[in-house]
Amino acid sequence: MESFFVGATVALVGIILLPFYRVIRGPTVFDRLLAIGAMGAKTVGLVCMFGFLYGRFYMFADIALAYATLNFIAGIAVAKYFSRERSAEK
Amino acid sequence: MSLVQDIVAASLIVAGLLIMLVGSLGILRLPDFFTRTHAASKVDTTGIIFLLAGLAVFEGPTQAMGKLLITIAVIMLANPVAVHALARAAWNYGERPWSNGDDSGGRKSK
Numbered sequence: 001m002e003s004f005f006v007g008a009t010v011a012l013v014g015i016i017l018l019p020f021y022r023v024i025r026g027p028t029v030f031d032r033l034l035a036i037g038a039m040g041a042k043t044v045g046l047v048c049m050f051g052f053l054y055g056r057f058y059m060f061a062d063i064a065l066a067y068a069t070l071n072f073i074a075g076i077a078v079a080k081y082f083s084r085e086r087s088a089e090k
Numbered sequence: 091m092s093l094v095q096d097i098v099a100a101s102l103i104v105a106g107l108l109i110m111l112v113g114s115l116g117i118l119r120l121p122d123f124f125t126r127t128h129a130a131s132k133v134d135t136t137g138i139i140f141l142l143a144g145l146a147v148f149e150g151p152t153q154a155m156g157k158l159l160i161t162i163a164v165i166m167l168a169n170p171v172a173v174h175a176l177a178r179a180a181w182n183y184g185e186r187p188w189s190n191g192d193d194s195g196g197r198k199s200k
Binding site for chain 1: 114
């Protein structure tokens with residue numbers, strides 16, 4: 001079961017790094033924000049997997065919960081900023 | 091752990107990983123920003139729900155499992171709302187959805 005978790009964590013890291021291409025190449029700024037938001041959401045799962053790898057999941061559970069909430073707040077803040085910027089340009 | 095618990099947990103985790111893979115590929119492959127929001131919000135959230143459910147099954151009935159279920163609830167609420175706010179911001183910014191045949195990939199707003 002231990003080696004299963006190591007394999008799953010490595011696969012999850014690979015999956016998390018995939019949207020980097022969209023961050024680099026994304027035509028609009030919103031593509032980049034979307035890719036970063038998706039990576040942030042997946043990192044919650046990665047934190048939980050690390051918790052199981054180290055055997056002390058009760059510590060990592062709080063980190064994952066806090067990270068999920070922060071990722072949400074950051075997403076809302078960025079969206080609010082960008083929805084205002086275009087009207088400022090006009 | 092009992093064998094059944096391991097098998098159920100492992101299958102849920104693998105399912106979660108596969109769904110997240112689909113989410114990531116959707117973000118890369120889909121033609122326009124608004125189509126990519128489908129991949130980032132819905133598919134991603136489902137992938138995380140499966141992954142954390144698998145971990146919860148593997149954890150067994152402890153306090154940490156309660157926190158895991160709360161994390162699942164938070165992500166189910168937060169992720170789609172954040173992506174929706176981003177899509178709304180993109181619409182206000184002047185982005186328009188991709189229509190068939192136009193392959194500018196979202197560069198219209200430049």
